[in-house]
Amino acid sequence: MSLSNVVxxxxxxxxxxxxxTLRREGFGGNITxxxxxxxxxxxxPPLSKQILTGEIRPEQLLYRDISWFAEQRVELxxxxxxSGLDINRSQVRIGEQxxxxxxxxxxxxxxxQQLEMGRxxxxxxxxxxxxxALAIKEKILPGIRVVIIGAGFIGSEVASSAAASGAQVTILESGKHAMSRAVGARLGHALGQLHGEFGVNLVCNARVAGFGGDDRVESVRLEDGWELPADIVVIGIGxxxxxxxLADSGLKLGDGLLCDETLNAGPDAVYAAGDVMAWPNEWWGGVMRGEQWLVAAEQGMHAAKNLLTGRAQARPxxxxxxxxxxxxxxxIQVAGRTDLGELVPLVGEETERPFLCAFRHDDRITGIFAINAPRAFAMLRSTLQQHRHFDTAIESVSKHLAAAE
Ligand SMILES: Cc1cc2nc3c(=O)[nH]c(=O)nc-3n(C[C@H](O)[C@H](O)[C@H](O)COP(=O)(O)OP(=O)(O)OC[C@H]3O[C@@H](n4cnc5c(N)ncnc54)[C@H](O)[C@@H]3O)c2cc1C
Structure with missing residues (x-):
């Protein structure tokens, strides 16, 4: 099918x-x-990092100058x-049109995700x-009391940035450890200690029951009755x-828009990419929804290529x-699966920097995790692709591991 009008x-x-990708691959039709x-x-990604700390300015975040869109004949x-999608008539609703x-x-x-309470x-x-990010940045001044709900990667990064700005920071985490959804309990425990080293108070097993204050928040109440004073609260719960x-579109929805292995959403010329969608990821061994920048970027390119190629030739x-x-x-870098198998330290121990470990499952390497060991991490990451035998994979990068110590 030849395309002339891609939205x-x-x-x-x-x-x-x-x-x-559409333009790079030679698509000459309309793009909106x-x-x-x-x-x-x-x-x-810089929103919780360099924007909060003031290291970069908002205009430095732009991927493309606005003139690029006109040059590429992309209507932005x-x-x-x-607000709606009609797959039978191949139309997207935008406003009343x-x-x-x-x-x-x-x-x-x-x-x-928001919390219903305190709205x-x-x-x-x-x-x-x-x-x-700009609204939060304006508030995190030296000495102000910042309470962060959730010690996932957003909450942890906000804590780090707020502490660097001189704020007094407490993180309330309902689980037993920081970051444990992404990296498991053992590494989560180690990352939790990092907060303490930099003066941030991490409180685990803390369940928020409500907020105090009339017009503006003044405190956070926990289920056990503890009340914590707060000048601002940042919620990072996923x-x-x-x-x-897409609710009335007829497309399959679950935890995201459910696509096939080629990122196709059902109709021949409808593909999806990024955090909105879930797909069967062969390497992972099941259906997943990514919440990672690189996965979203790769999917965007892949979806565009498959759209141009046509359904019959679409690649998984x-x-x-x-x-x-x-x-x-x-x-801190993570690749592959950290939820499978045994954690094997390769450089340092998890409380040290640099630290690098790999996960071994059925004698295969399934995942890697590093703190301040980017070169060794990059080498080892390439061995994940082929589900390499664990010892062979480690042997193949051994000189880089030695250099990382
Ligand atoms: C503060 C922060 C820090 C992060 N740091 C990292 C990091 O260090 N490493 C990492 O790997 N990942 C990080 N991420 C995650 C990463 O940014 C996301 O995975 C990535 O942005 C997903 O890209 P996306 O294009 O799928 O969707 P999004 O970035 O969510 O963008 C979707 C866009 O679609 C728009 N939209 C929504 N509904 C509609 C609609 N109906 N019509 C039109 N437009 C609509 C949204 O407004 C938004 O602009 C971070 C995310 C945040 C928020």
Missing amino acids: VVGASVAGLRAVE LVSAEPHAPYDR LLGTPA WMQYDGLVIATGARA SLAEIYTLRTIDD VLPNTEW FSTIPYFWTDQYGCR
């Missing part, structure tokens, strides 16, 4: 990579990039969320957009995929999930 909904890393946000596409619609497409990429990402109080924030606009997308997080000057 990409969602203008963040997945959507933009799809657009770039539809964005709910009023800003041109920008990079999200800002501040115009899609229906827009025709013959190829569609859905890349509407995810949003921060009417000022100074309670979540962090997903540049506007969220994300929800933005699929509501299989990837090794990878993410990084920066906390207290440490670069």
